[in-house]
Amino acid sequence: MSASLALPVGAVLAPATMVYRQQTVRAHHPVDRLDTDRPVTCTLQFNQDRGIYGEGDDAEFFYKVMSGVVRTCRFLSDGRRQIDAFHVAGDLFGFEAGTEYSLTAEAVTDCTVASFRRQSVDVSRDLFAYAMRGMLRAQEHALLLGRRSAVEKVAAFLLDCAARARDAAVIELEMTRQDIADYLGLTIETVSRTLSMLEKNKTIAIFSPRRIRLCDRHALELLKA
Amino acid sequence: MSASLALPVGAVLAPATMVYRQQTVRAHHPVDRLDTDRPVTCTLQFNQDRGIYGEGDDAEFFYKVMSGVVRTCRFLSDGRRQIDAFHVAGDLFGFEAGTEYSLTAEAVTDCTVASFRRQSVDVSRDLFAYAMRGMLRAQEHALLLGRRSAVEKVAAFLLDCAARARDAAVIELEMTRQDIADYLGLTIETVSRTLSMLEKNKTIAIFSPRRIRLCDRHALELLKA
DNA sequence: CGTCCAGTTGACTCACCTCAAACGTGGTGG
DNA sequence: CCACCACGTTTGAGGTGAGTCAACTGGACG
Numbered sequence: 066m067s068a069s070l071a072l073p074v075g076a077v078l079a080p081a082t083m084v085y086r087q088q089t090v091r092a093h094h095p096v097d098r099l100d101t102d103r104p105v106t107c108t109l110q111f112n113q114d115r116g117i118y119g120e121g122d123d124a125e126f127f128y129k130v131m132s133g134v135v136r137t138c139r140f141l142s143d144g145r146r147q148i149d150a151f152h153v154a155g156d157l158f159g160f161e162a163g164t165e166y167s168l169t170a171e172a173v174t175d176c177t178v179a180s181f182r183r184q185s186v187d188v189s190r191d192l193f194a195y196a197m198r199g200m201l202r203a204q205e206h207a208l209l210l211g212r213r214s215a216v217e218k219v220a221a222f223l224l225d226c227a228a229r230a231r232d233a234a235v236i237e238l239e240m241t242r243q244d245i246a247d248y249l250g251l252t253i254e255t256v257s258r259t260l261s262m263l264e265k266n267k268t269i270a271i272f273s274p275r276r277i278r279l280c281d282r283h284a285l286e287l288l289k290a
Numbered sequence: 291m292s293a294s295l296a297l298p299v300g301a302v303l304a305p306a307t308m309v310y311r312q313q314t315v316r317a318h319h320p321v322d323r324l325d326t327d328r329p330v331t332c333t334l335q336f337n338q339d340r341g342i343y344g345e346g347d348d349a350e351f352f353y354k355v356m357s358g359v360v361r362t363c364r365f366l367s368d369g370r371r372q373i374d375a376f377h378v379a380g381d382l383f384g385f386e387a388g389t390e391y392s393l394t395a396e397a398v399t400d401c402t403v404a405s406f407r408r409q410s411v412d413v414s415r416d417l418f419a420y421a422m423r424g425m426l427r428a429q430e431h432a433l434l435l436g437r438r439s440a441v442e443k444v445a446a447f448l449l450d451c452a453a454r455a456r457d458a459a460v461i462e463l464e465m466t467r468q469d470i471a472d473y474l475g476l477t478i479e480t481v482s483r484t485l486s487m488l489e490k491n492k493t494i495a496i497f498s499p500r501r502i503r504l505c506d507r508h509a510l511e512l513l514k515a
Numbered sequence: 516c517g518t519c520c521a522g523t524t525g526a527c528t529c530a531c532c533t534c535a536a537a538c539g540t541g542g543t544g545g
Numbered sequence: 546c547c548a549c550c551a552c553g554t555t556t557g558a559g560g561t562g563a564g565t566c567a568a569c570t571g572g573a574c575g
Contacts, residue, residue, distance in 0.1 A: 139433050142515045147433045162422035167429065196421040197387035203428030204392065208364055208372045210435035211475030215531070242554065250436030252532060257555055273540095274554060290367045440563065467522065480563055482523055498572090499522055 106179050111172035118159065120169045126180040127159035133176020134239045137168040138247065148248040150202065151240065153229055157195055173240045210250045218249040219259045220288035223269065227279055238275045331404050336397040343384065345394045351405040352384035358401020359464045362393040363472065373473040375427065376465065378454055382420055398465045435475045443474040444484045445513035448494065452504055463500045 108131065111117055117128070120139060128135075130152050137158055138148040149168055152158045158170060209221055222245065226236045238245070246253045260277075263269045268285060270278040279285060333356065336342055342353065345364060353360075355377050362383055363373040374393055377383045383395060434446055447470065451461045463470070471478045485502075488494045493510060495503040504510060 139429075141433075141437060145437045147436045149429050149432060160422060160425070162419060162426050167426055193418050193421060194387060196418060196425060197385060200385070200421060200425040200428055201387050201392055203425055203432055204364075204374050207374060207428055207432045207435055208366075210432055211372045212366060212370045253554080254533085254556085255531060258531095261555070477564060478522080479524085479565085483563090486523070 106181055108177060108179050110177050111175070113172055113175050115172045117170040117172065117178065118166050120166055122166050124159065124161040124164055124166045125183055127157060127161075127183060128170070128178045128180050130154050130156050130158070131177040131179055134173040135170055135176060135178065136173050136240070136244060136248075137170050139168050146247045147250065148244060149206070151244075151248065160192075160196060160199065173244060215249075215251055215255050215259050216262070216288055218251060219245075219256060219263070220285045222249060223277065223279060224282075224285050224289055227282075233279070233282075235272075235276065235278045238277065242274070331406055333402060333404050335402050336400070338397055338400050340397045342395040342397065342403065343391050345391055347391050349384065349386040349389055349391045350408055352382060352386075352408060353395070353403045353405050355379050355381050355383070356402040356404055359398040360395055360401055360403065361398050361465070361469060361473075362395050364393050371472045372475065373469060374431070376469075376473065385417075385421060385424065398469060440474075440476055440480050440484050441487070441513055443476060444470075444481060444488070445510045447474060448502065448504060449507075449510050449514060452507075458504070458507075460497075460501065460503045463502065467499070 109117075111133075117135065118124075118126075132154055135152040135156075135158060136148050137150050137152065138146055140146050150158070151173065159166065161167060209218055213221070223236065226238065227233045230236050242253045242256050246256045249256065251259075260269070260271060264271050266281075266284070268279075268281045270280055272278065336358075342360065343349075343351075357379055360377040360381075360383060361373050362375050362377065363371055365371050375383070376398065384391065386392060434443055438446070448461065451463065452458045455461050465473075467478045467481050470476075471481045474481065476484075485494070485496060489496050491506075491509070493504075493506045495505055497503065
């Protein structure tokens, strides 16, 4: 998606080894490699599953996704993971109320992000609006997690993906079943079973695990509600 | 809480009849009764369970709780309710990204709120910080709802209440079990059973349904994690 | 004293989780 | 070219935590 962008910097491959069901190793923060003479923005690349920043790191920067997908998530002490959001091209992430990141950000796919020094950007009306939308998004997510069944969650997720994609009928999932499960507060098996069931219903068609056609959008809307 | 405030207006008792397991009747919006010559702020009182505003209403105002407790929530079409947050004295609510409220606000207890005309208030650094904290809160809530068991949810809730109360040991729950259940994404029975279990554990003592002592705070912290 | 309502408790059910095995595709090496 | 492996995914069988339904409790109020 939006592959036409110039990718000037062959920067930063953070040394984090991502091990699921354990704490992520803290990502080596891109700060160190940034050119502080051009404080406004700097473009960085991350390979799949690399950490961009870790919960508790100093929140000096925030980011904009230029290409690829980024997840922001949090871990419980026993390794359970909750994904807060998937960020795609154009999305901002890494906004913080305090001085530290409250979430961990990692690359879902190989991706390119632009970083902005926090204090260099005015608290403009735009950013305020963005923060408000972030709050709304988080509230929707809480509603999804709190009061919906597995089918309802998966249906909502698929429709959400479709809404983001250019082609609304066939969607390309950029993330693993585990990512989806951790976003929806389910297990990988339940996600898989639910998708299979929707396929049997003729509600969707699964071309390959990551490539799905929404055959009966209306049925999905009904499930979601 | 903070009962020393002046309560100048005996205003607005919204005609909404709150019926659980059905859509709330849209609250009669306080707009109509506001003195538009003093656009900055106006103090309003609401009786228990009255609507303050409804999802979809024009978001002309936002509010600050002066006394009492307010809940913001959303309903699914079948009547399931998800409470987004409980707002106590000092908290702001009713911020919106768009022009309409995305949640419904209702009085949990009799309460007093100050209203602010939206455009009369500058998008100041303070409000921005508040929006960011709201986002953080919503994310924490999503983590709670997505990946935690009933005991963990209840433990987290109790600690949260204690953190807000002056006296950290004995907490006064201002809301019903149904409210708690809808906040935690559980049923009223599960909340009740879990509290009973914690009492049998000697982790808490239940003086009356709404009055609880946290005997073993450490145990609760462990559960929460 | 009876009614009402919030809360509690019990018995049973079921949606989702757990554990385990099989599948399929893409990559590597013989 | 095929055998093999690795890994993400699917499928199956069985267990369990929380939901459902229903009965009971206890304080507030008339």
